[in-house]
Amino acid sequence: MPDPLISLRARLAALGDFGRRNSPVLRSVPPLQTLLELAARIGYGALGFVYLSAGVLTFLAATDRIRDAAGSKEATFWLAEQPFGRVWLVLLAVGLLAFVQWCVLQSVFDADHEGTRLKGLMKRGSQAGNGLFHGILAVSIFGLLHKEPVDANALETAANQDKAAMVLSLPFGDWLLIAIGLGIIAAGLSNIINGARADFTQKLSCSAEVCRRVAPLAKAGNVARGVSFVPLGIFVVLGGLHSQASEVRSFGAALDGLEAQPGGPWILAFTALGLVAFGAFSFIEARYRRIQPPRDLNPLS
Structure with a gap:
């Protein structure tokens, strides 16, 4: 029996070839692989803009x-409060998508x-x-197009x-909320x-000299x-421990809580510079990352 997925891809490829042969407009459109690569580079640029902005503000x-x-x-x-803020929001949301x-x-x-x-599946x-995190962020940015500027930290704290x-209202909700918090901490420690430890220049297509210079940005950015x-x-x-939803804060408000600790302003400042570094390295990835969209769309390949 022929694989239905392979058969479908073959038909779509044949349809695309037919369109290119018979339409000057379609002949001028770059191949799908090129379009996917361009979209990925635009995406890294949007990611860089988000973290660079967050780092500077922090x-x-x-x-x-x-x-x-x-x-x-x-x-x-x-960004929404700046001149032409809605235009910038649309561009940023599309870039994140x-x-x-x-x-x-x-x-x-x-x-x-x-x-x-196992290691590969964990990485994937x-x-x-x-992708899920930044997809939610992109959707929330589209939502800002219909709202007036407000206190971001207050709104996000209330939403969180x-x-x-809602989690605390579930059976064993306090334990579930603790588990979510520990998962966030684990994600942070993993970063x-x-x-x-990681060599972030392995997937860059640049000279050894350029890779050597940008490697510290990647390390500092991911640690921060x-x-x-x-x-x-x-x-x-x-x-979760206190069974009080009021303990939960927004991302920015949590960083403000860090500032209140001994040596907090210094820790916050170095974290902010690290976020700037992460944003800067995302721009480097937009330019130099090796991006090769798979030709065979097989999840198990």
Whole structure:
């Protein structure tokens, strides 16, 4: 019996070839592989803009230039308040959706050739989570198009507390909320360890000199991104331990809580610079990353 998926791909390919032969407009459209690569590069650029903005805003908060630190979502609220804010929001949301499609190609269709062994599947699971997180962020940005600018941290804190209250209302909800908080902390620690140990230049197509110069950006950025997750996870755990949804905060408000600790302003400032580094390295990836969308869309390949 022929594989229905292979048969469908063959028919679609034949239809595309027929269209290109008979339509000057379709002949001018780049091949699908080229379009997917372009979308992935645009996605990395959008990712860079989000984390660069969050890092700059958090650094300004650490140096008392503005009131609140910012996570990725709070940074989009700031963008909405700028001139032509709605235009920037649409461009950013579309860019993030382009990044999400690349995460799908990575996780589902193994564009990075991680394989199907345990380590590879864990990596692909992480890529899927990355895509889900930024997909939710993209959808929330579209939602901002219909809202007036508000206090981002207050709104996000209220939204997170509503979600925590919903979890606490479930059977064993306090334990479930603790587990969610521990999962956030584990994700942060994983980013810290990965940032310290991994070679992020392996997937870059650049000279050895350029790779050597940008490697510290990748390491500092991933470590800082991991550090930024930990305070949020701690507040979620506290919410579960005390069975109080009011303990839960937004990403930015959790970073503000970090600033209140001994040496907190210094830790927050270094975390902010690390987020800037993460954003800068995302721009490097937009330019130099080896992006080869899989030709055979087989999830088990």
